[in-house]
Amino acid sequence: MYLYDGHFGGMHLVWWIIWIIFLAWIFFIPADIPYQRTKKDSPLDILKKRYAKGEISKEEFEESKKVLTSDN
Known part of the structure; x- marks a missing residue:
């Protein structure tokens, strides 16, 4: 066998x-996985990243942050 x-x-x-x-x-x-859905950044997260990169000044950051966080 x-x-x-x-x-x-x-x-x-x-x-x-x-x-x-x-x-x-x-x-x-x-x-x-290609084309996998990823978490979208909130507008505030995008603003923080732009400030960290130096694309906007502190004054512009504070002004935009007030607009984004207001209830209007």
């Missing part, structure tokens, strides 16, 4: 290995 009589040998074993690698890739490897 042969060691591998065709049940778990040959291509059958190769396909099991391929499936295990594929499932591990799906569940365990973190990756950014």
Whole structure:
């Protein structure tokens, strides 16, 4: 009798290995999915980033912040 009589040998074993690698890739490897919805920045967050980059002055930041945080 042969060691591998065709049940778990040959291509059958190769396909099991391929499936295990594929499932591990799906569940365990973190990756950014293209076109994935991301959290949108709020207008205040955008204002803070512009101030941090130096695109606007402190006065412009304070004035815009007042406008954004007002209830009107």
